[in-house]
Amino acid sequence: MNNLLDIIKQRRSIRSFKDTPILKEVIDKLADALIWAPSAGNLQSRKFYFVTDKKVKEQLVEAALGQSFIADAPLVVVGCADLGRVKGRYENRGTTLYAPQDVAASVQNLLLVAHEQGLGTVWVGAFDEDAVSQVMKLPDTLRPVTIVPVGYPAKTPKAPPRLSKEEVITSI
Numbered sequence: 001m002n003n004l005l006d007i008i009k010q011r012r013s014i015r016s017f018k019d020t021p022i023l024k025e026v027i028d029k030l031a032d033a034l035i036w037a038p039s040a041g042n043l044q045s046r047k048f049y050f051v052t053d054k055k056v057k058e059q060l061v062e063a064a065l066g067q068s069f070i071a072d073a074p075l076v077v078v079g080c081a082d083l084g085r086v087k088g089r090y091e092n093r094g095t096t097l098y099a100p101q102d103v104a105a106s107v108q109n110l111l112l113v114a115h116e117q118g119l120g121t122v123w124v125g126a127f128d129e130d131a132v133s134q135v136m137k138l139p140d141t142l143r144p145v146t147i148v149p150v151g152y153p154a155k156t157p158k159a160p161p162r163l164s165k166e167e168v169i170t171s172i
């Protein structure tokens with residue numbers, strides 16, 4: 001697996017993790033993947049929390065409507081839009097669109113590099129924002145956008161089907 005398109009196609013959402021720890025060097029690669037994503041005006045309006053504390057992970061499970069696999073992952077990344085960084089330059093479009101997109105671009109990088117490193121991830125978007133903000137003690141300027149459990153896969157599901165290229169792409 002060395003071709004980027006293969007990595008993109010073979011990545012799956014993993015919801016079952018081994019408790020094998022992740023080496024510091026590998027975690028550092030994930031951090032690189034996050035910071036090297038593009039961002040609006042290069043403002044990098046995003047913040048990430050790397051959670052390993054068991055109690056905090058369990059609180060995140062509750063905030064994420066009981067998605068218990070979150071607590072099984074050795075590392076849980078919480079991605080937040082940094083509204084404070086973007087507001088001054090881009091106002092409403094910055095806070096509602098650019099900052100969440102900055103986070104999304106970073107997180108997609110993270111999913112791909114994690115997969116390349118043999119790790120599994122899943123992008124969790126279904127959660128109570130206020131509850132996550134409370135668990136993470138976030139300031140008002142940070143909006144939680146995604147929770148990503150990261151760990152070595154215990155089970156890898158089959159690829160869910162995709163719409164065809166013709167359905168998704170219109171050439172004009």
Ligand SMILES: Cc1cc2nc3c(=O)[nH]c(=O)nc-3n(C[C@H](O)[C@H](O)[C@H](O)COP(=O)(O)O)c2cc1C
Nearest residue numbers: 011012013014015067122123124125126127159160
């Ligand atoms: C914005 C977004 C939110 C998602 N939220 C959840 C979630 O809350 N829980 C979950 O188990 N998977 C979640 N997923 C993962 C999708 O279910 C998954 O990506 C999709 O079924 C395709 O499967 P694949 O990632 O294996 O290709 C989310 C994905 C995205 C992009």
